[in-house]
Amino acid sequence: MIEIRNLSKTYDAKHIQHEALCDINLTIDDGDIFGIIGVSGAGKSTLVRCINLLERPTTGRVLIDGDDVTDFKGRQLLELRSRIGMIFQDFSLFAQRTVLENVRFPLAVRHQDKQESYKRAQELLELVGLADKARNYPSQLSGGQQQRVAIARALANSPHIILCDEATSALDSLTTESILELLRDINQRFGVTIVVITHSMDVVRSICNKVAVIDDSRIVEQGTTEEVFARPKAAITERLLKTAGDHD
Amino acid sequence: MIETLQAFFAEYGNLLVEGTVATLIMTTASTLIAYLIGIPIGVIVTITAPGSLRPHPAVNAVLGWIVNIGRSIPFIILLVALIPVSRFIAGTSLGTTGAIVPLTIGAIPFVARMVEGSLAEIGPGRIEAAQAFGASTLQIITKVLLWESLPSLIRGAAITYITLIGYSAIAGAVGAGGLGDIAIRFGYYRYQDEVMIATIVLLIIVVQIIQSASDILSKKIDKR
Ligand SMILES: Nc1ncnc2c1ncn2[C@@H]1O[C@H](COP(=O)(O)OP(=O)(O)O)[C@@H](O)[C@H]1O
Ligand SMILES: [Mg+2]
Numbered sequence: 001m002i003e004i005r006n007l008s009k010t011y012d013a014k015h016i017q018h019e020a021l022c023d024i025n026l027t028i029d030d031g032d033i034f035g036i037i038g039v040s041g042a043g044k045s046t047l048v049r050c051i052n053l054l055e056r057p058t059t060g061r062v063l064i065d066g067d068d069v070t071d072f073k074g075r076q077l078l079e080l081r082s083r084i085g086m087i088f089q090d091f092s093l094f095a096q097r098t099v100l101e102n103v104r105f106p107l108a109v110r111h112q113d114k115q116e117s118y119k120r121a122q123e124l125l126e127l128v129g130l131a132d133k134a135r136n137y138p139s140q141l142s143g144g145q146q147q148r149v150a151i152a153r154a155l156a157n158s159p160h161i162i163l164c165d166e167a168t169s170a171l172d173s174l175t176t177e178s179i180l181e182l183l184r185d186i187n188q189r190f191g192v193t194i195v196v197i198t199h200s201m202d203v204v205r206s207i208c209n210k211v212a213v214i215d216d217s218r219i220v221e222q223g224t225t226e227e228v229f230a231r232p233k234a235a236i237t238e239r240l241l242k243t244a245g246d247h248d
Numbered sequence: 249m250i251e252t253l254q255a256f257f258a259e260y261g262n263l264l265v266e267g268t269v270a271t272l273i274m275t276t277a278s279t280l281i282a283y284l285i286g287i288p289i290g291v292i293v294t295i296t297a298p299g300s301l302r303p304h305p306a307v308n309a310v311l312g313w314i315v316n317i318g319r320s321i322p323f324i325i326l327l328v329a330l331i332p333v334s335r336f337i338a339g340t341s342l343g344t345t346g347a348i349v350p351l352t353i354g355a356i357p358f359v360a361r362m363v364e365g366s367l368a369e370i371g372p373g374r375i376e377a378a379q380a381f382g383a384s385t386l387q388i389i390t391k392v393l394l395w396e397s398l399p400s401l402i403r404g405a406a407i408t409y410i411t412l413i414g415y416s417a418i419a420g421a422v423g424a425g426g427l428g429d430i431a432i433r434f435g436y437y438r439y440q441d442e443v444m445i446a447t448i449v450l451l452i453i454v455v456q457i458i459q460s461a462s463d464i465l466s467k468k469i470d471k472r
Binding site: 054079138 | 373374376377378379380381382383384387391392395396398399469470471472
């Protein structure tokens, strides 16, 4: 379970203070696929980066499975991060490492046994359907394939949480579908909690059971996906819904 | 024609071979030592920059200043100014050994800037990914910053090496030995143009070999 309590984040940039997040409260339950949706600049990335403390909250607390992790430092912080997987819009694979080495990276960082970690990496590549690409380099793969590698890498340490920051925003709609399907599959098979940052209502509708709408640094509404889609309360939610494709 | 060449090599062959070897020793040793010191400086300047892994304005500013000052001193002046330092470190300010000290010190700020430039090409994405997987700062430096920029670092090392060949010729003017020394002694003081031309040809060959080797190597290991 991820609990975010009264969290605010202010960036100090050359005498200008920018409040990127304002009094955020969220509870993400185990096994959720939790969507956080908003327009560009709303504060989505900042929020998700506060969960694994890539960004330090200015005020407020972050609790993971009941532990207050907000002030974690040193070894404790690295250990916490290694238990949380993350995937990115631009995939962020290591260009000078093979696909297999990329997937093994989180294990190598923790000095895991070499042979076992290679075996685990190979198994994960099978899981994402890219076992035959193990010796290739990321530049030899399509965007969708690269994101699959990134997902395999995010799973390496058997995390119980995966953070996705616009994971499908750089992909075409068919590839997006297949990546979302893979995430749904991982959620169901391993019970991994997935936090999905997106600006697309289609993505929310496709995989999220719950959603929070963030606008101008604040959460303006949250609930189950069904509720929010059926009875949107905030104006921004209605606007986001209008831009979503009509599937029914 | 062939006889003239034979006569030329009989007279100057040994000298030119020794000169080439001396040049290679000076530049190779200086490049290696300069990288040993320049890589850590380039890394520290990079990670102490604002918004980087370990922001530290004071360390960043001081190192930046030192590097800039080092870069702005003309090599010939550095060479003379460092004579006592060379005596202290290398035991001599003369010859090939003595020249390694000014060459290395001249190259360190150059290398630090080259390394900084190579590391800047990495961009925040991969660094952030490594952080998200619990990599320590040291692991990010070795496994991401240096490893991912290796092809660029190799290209930079070739530029450094070739620049140092040029500097070593200047050092030749104060008795450092090597091809530059020969060119000045024979070509300039004794008007033996053919010796000077031979040294130029040898320098061109050495530079070409290093450039080609670096191009081939960096291309081979670059997987982008
Ligand atoms: N490191 C930073 N320094 C200063 N301002 C930042 C920084 N990161 C993000 N911001 C600002 O915070 C706001 C929210 O950014 P972000 O969380 O990236 O939004 P989103 O992911 O929803 O597009 C933006 O206005 C952005 O300019
Ligand atoms: Mg963002």
